[in-house]
Amino acid sequence: MGDAGVDGARVGAFLTLMVEVARRSFRRASHYRLATAAGVFVNTVFGYLRASVLVFVAASSGGMVRGLSGSDLATYAFMSQGLIMVVGVFGDTELSDRIRTGDVVVDLYRPVDLQMWWLATWIGKAAFQAAARGIPPVVLGAIAFDLTWPDHWWLWLVFVVSVVLASVVGFTVRFCSALATFWLLDSRGIDQMVTFTVGFFAGMLLPLTLFPQWLETVARALPFASMVQLPIDIYLGTASGSEIVWTLAQQAGWCVALLGLGRVMMASATRKVVVQGG
Amino acid sequence: MSDQPAITLSDIGKTYVVRTKAGALRRHRNEVKAVDGVSFAVEAGEMVGYLGPNGAGKSTTIKMITGILTPTSGRLRVLGLKPVAQRRMLAKHIGVVFGQRSQLWWDLPLIDSFDLLHHVYATEPGRHKHNVAEFIDRLDLGEFLTTPVRQLSLGQRMRGELTAALLHDPELVVLDEPTIGLDVVSKHAVRTFLQDVNAQRGTTVLLTTHDLDDVEQLCKRMLIIDHGRVLLDQSVADFKKEHGTRRTLVVEFEHVVDPVQLAHATVARCEGPQQWLSFDRSVTTAAALISELAELHAIRDLSIDEPEIEDLVRGLYKS
Ligand SMILES: Nc1ncnc2c1ncn2[C@@H]1O[C@H](COP(=O)(O)OP(=O)(O)O)[C@@H](O)[C@H]1O
Ligand SMILES: [Mg+2]
Numbered sequence: 001m002g003d004a005g006v007d008g009a010r011v012g013a014f015l016t017l018m019v020e021v022a023r024r025s026f027r028r029a030s031h032y033r034l035a036t037a038a039g040v041f042v043n044t045v046f047g048y049l050r051a052s053v054l055v056f057v058a059a060s061s062g063g064m065v066r067g068l069s070g071s072d073l074a075t076y077a078f079m080s081q082g083l084i085m086v087v088g089v090f091g092d093t094e095l096s097d098r099i100r101t102g103d104v105v106v107d108l109y110r111p112v113d114l115q116m117w118w119l120a121t122w123i124g125k126a127a128f129q130a131a132a133r134g135i136p137p138v139v140l141g142a143i144a145f146d147l148t149w150p151d152h153w154w155l156w157l158v159f160v161v162s163v164v165l166a167s168v169v170g171f172t173v174r175f176c177s178a179l180a181t182f183w184l185l186d187s188r189g190i191d192q193m194v195t196f197t198v199g200f201f202a203g204m205l206l207p208l209t210l211f212p213q214w215l216e217t218v219a220r221a222l223p224f225a226s227m228v229q230l231p232i233d234i235y236l237g238t239a240s241g242s243e244i245v246w247t248l249a250q251q252a253g254w255c256v257a258l259l260g261l262g263r264v265m266m267a268s269a270t271r272k273v274v275v276q277g278g
Numbered sequence: 279m280s281d282q283p284a285i286t287l288s289d290i291g292k293t294y295v296v297r298t299k300a301g302a303l304r305r306h307r308n309e310v311k312a313v314d315g316v317s318f319a320v321e322a323g324e325m326v327g328y329l330g331p332n333g334a335g336k337s338t339t340i341k342m343i344t345g346i347l348t349p350t351s352g353r354l355r356v357l358g359l360k361p362v363a364q365r366r367m368l369a370k371h372i373g374v375v376f377g378q379r380s381q382l383w384w385d386l387p388l389i390d391s392f393d394l395l396h397h398v399y400a401t402e403p404g405r406h407k408h409n410v411a412e413f414i415d416r417l418d419l420g421e422f423l424t425t426p427v428r429q430l431s432l433g434q435r436m437r438g439e440l441t442a443a444l445l446h447d448p449e450l451v452v453l454d455e456p457t458i459g460l461d462v463v464s465k466h467a468v469r470t471f472l473q474d475v476n477a478q479r480g481t482t483v484l485l486t487t488h489d490l491d492d493v494e495q496l497c498k499r500m501l502i503i504d505h506g507r508v509l510l511d512q513s514v515a516d517f518k519k520e521h522g523t524r525r526t527l528v529v530e531f532e533h534v535v536d537p538v539q540l541a542h543a544t545v546a547r548c549e550g551p552q553q554w555l556s557f558d559r560s561v562t563t564a565a566a567l568i569s570e571l572a573e574l575h576a577i578r579d580l581s582i583d584e585p586e587i588e589d590l591v592r593g594l595y596k597s
Contacts, residue, residue, distance in 0.1 A: 017397040024394060028385045031426075106381045108346050110398055111369040274348050274362055277294055277341065 017112065018120040025124030029132075036132050043081045044137045051077035051145055057210075066209045072236050075148040076207050078141035079232045085129035086163060087170035087227040088122070089198055095178040096187040108270070115175065115262055122171040130163070151237055158244055162231040165251035169226045172258030173198065179262070182269040203229035209238070223254040282358060283319040284450050284482040285343060290316045290352035291506075292338050312338040314506035315352075322449070325476045325483040327493030327514070330503040331588050336486035339503070340454045343484070344374055357449060370399060373443030377455035380427070380435065381442050387424045388438045392445060399446035406445065413441040417471055433464025440471060444481070451475070453485040457492055469496050488587045494518065502587075502594065509594045521590060523559040526583040527567055528552065532576035543567055551578070 030036075054073035058065050065073070084090065095118055098104045107114055141147060150156055177194045181187040199205055201224035208219045208229045219225055230247050233239040239247045292313040300306045313335045320326050330336050341347035342354060345361030345368050354361060359368045374381075382391045389410075396406040414420055417437040422430055427438065436456065443451055453472075457465045473496060476483050487493060493500045494514060502510040510517070527543070530552045537545040537553060542562040547554035557567060564582055571577060 013397070013400050020394055020397045024383060024386055024390055027390075028383065031385055103379050105341075105346055106376070106379050108365070109344065109369055109374050109381070111366045112398055274346060277292075277338070277347050 021120035022124030025121040026128045029125045029128040040136045044140045047078045047081040047137045071146045074145040078138045081137045082134040085133040087166045091174045096181045099181040126167045166227045168255045175262045179265045202227040226251040284322045285320040286355045288353040290349045293350045327497035327500040328486040334503045335506040373448035373451040375443045375453040377458040382427045450482040527555045528581045530579040
């Protein structure tokens with residue numbers, strides 16, 4: 001019993017720390033007001049462009065494409081624009097910059113797990129982005145387009161869970177690519193490759209549903225689909241019933257697997273630093 | 279933990295392997311012996327200066343002591359722990375400051391970083407509050423406590439770094455060039471603060487610097503390292519007696535004259551109307567020399583050179 005108490009206190013202290021890190025990261029992200037406003041504008045403009053194209057595609061093929069109506073597709077366009085910053089489609093160079101400049105040694109001096117520290121930082125920032133950059137494009141999109149809304153109130157809850165998982169998957173992808181900086185010295189090349197891959201396979205460029213069948217199958221088997229396509233599947237109701245459970249399980253599975261991969265890479269990177277001196 | 283030294287290095291070596299490209303596929307393998315058989319111990323409560331010119335191996339030594347670099351050879355204990363193997367545990371008991379890196383949140387005010395450290399180190403809330411209040415008072419942080427760190431001057435930021443490194447009451451604090459680039463006032467603030475922390479809290483302090491002044495004003499004991507080897511390990515008082523008393527008086531005469539002949543000074547260098555006179559502070563004073571010189575020739579300008587660490591090291595090799 002005593003041991004359980006001690007462990008409980010340790011877990012409590014750890015969670016408090018994670019929340020405190022996330023809160024500061026949230027606050028820090030909120031300082032960039034002008035960038036946020038500009039980002040909302042750009043995301044919304046692109047939302048309008050993509051929605052118009054997709055609505056046109058639906059209309060010219062008789063109102064429905066692959067089971068999606070024009071308003072489903074417009075909703076997809078605005079939802080995915082809103083998810084860009086939340087799941088980090090374009091990534092974030094903070095960690096790779098710290099590695100490149102060597103500032104990462106300061107992080108190693110903290111008696112805190114490096115991956116969890118950065119995950120908390122990411123979640124805090126993502127929470128801000130969800131509010132500031134996620135919701136406005138969808139609301140602004142609803143002015144001119146007839147958007148689809150979830151059929152049940154509980155779908156909103158499931159959708160929020162799915163977005164949190166999507167953001168964690170986004171974190172794991174960028175955490176791994178940032179760690180590559182330890183070996184490559186410069187991460188810009190790999191960052192661009194990852195951004196391109198995410199943009200294509202997550203469903204940013206087009207909904208994966210509109211890909212040729214075989215390519216959709218491939219894309220859905222990759223972790224990137226968990227970042228954009230899967231949460232929107234839940235939102236639109238294209239995943240329903242037991243499919244919802246399967247979708248969440250898939251996202252959670254990728255979280256666990258990629259967090260694990262990140263830990264292996266982190267251990268190996270730390271070993272390299274400790275032996276070779278950076 | 280109190281009866282054994284805070285830090286023990288026994289014959290510690292670190293060799294970096296550097297690979298450079300030589301042609302399309304071939305690569306040269308170069309070895310750099312950054313630290314080469316260093317042994318010393320720092321007792322709990324001591325304040326030791328680790329002095330050396332650029333590239334001497336100071337930072338490499340500090341990195342090994344703090345557990346982020348594995349020694350190639352030798353035995354190392356810090357607070358009874360093996361630094362690399364027990365890095366996270368060690369991190370709870372030490373404070374680290376790098377003159378050129380920051381552990382503060384760049385876009386947030388100092389106070390935010392301080393309050394986060396309370397959770398990082400799980401310090402007792404009352405103790406944390408007490409420490410924050412005390413450090414704010416001693417380091418005069420009050421007026422810029424709520425300014426984002428990126429807007430602070432280097433001196434202000436360094437005072438913030440010191441606080442951040444000491445809030446969790448570490449037994450040992452290790453500082454790598456904490457005074458580098460600081461103005462005179464900030465340097466003074468940093469020195470006074472470290473002295474107080476050492477004297478009043480009994481915190482063991484090890485700091486590297488290439489500024490002899492830091493060590494002379496702060497430490498009772500100093501080590502000089504060059505090319506990875508310890509050249510000298512003695513009390514600052516003894517050092518001053520043996521080495522620290524030679525100064526150079528630079529005098530510029532109105533006209534070019536022959537090297538002057540004085541009883542207690544020798545001309546080390548002569549360039550046009552300028553002459554460098556080396557003298558021993560324990561034998562004569564600059565004032566006495568100046569009045570002697572003034573009788574000989576008309577003087578245009580005068581200055582006294584403090585010894586540079588590079589000169590000192592050169593002197594140590596000669597003796
Ligand atoms: N990561 C590294 N890889 C290769 N050589 C290094 C590395 N770090 C330092 N060195 C070399 O080791 C020597 C000692 O460096 P350092 O410990 O940083 O000296 P100091 O801190 O006294 O200026 C220098 O010659 C430096 O170039
Ligand atoms: Mg150095």
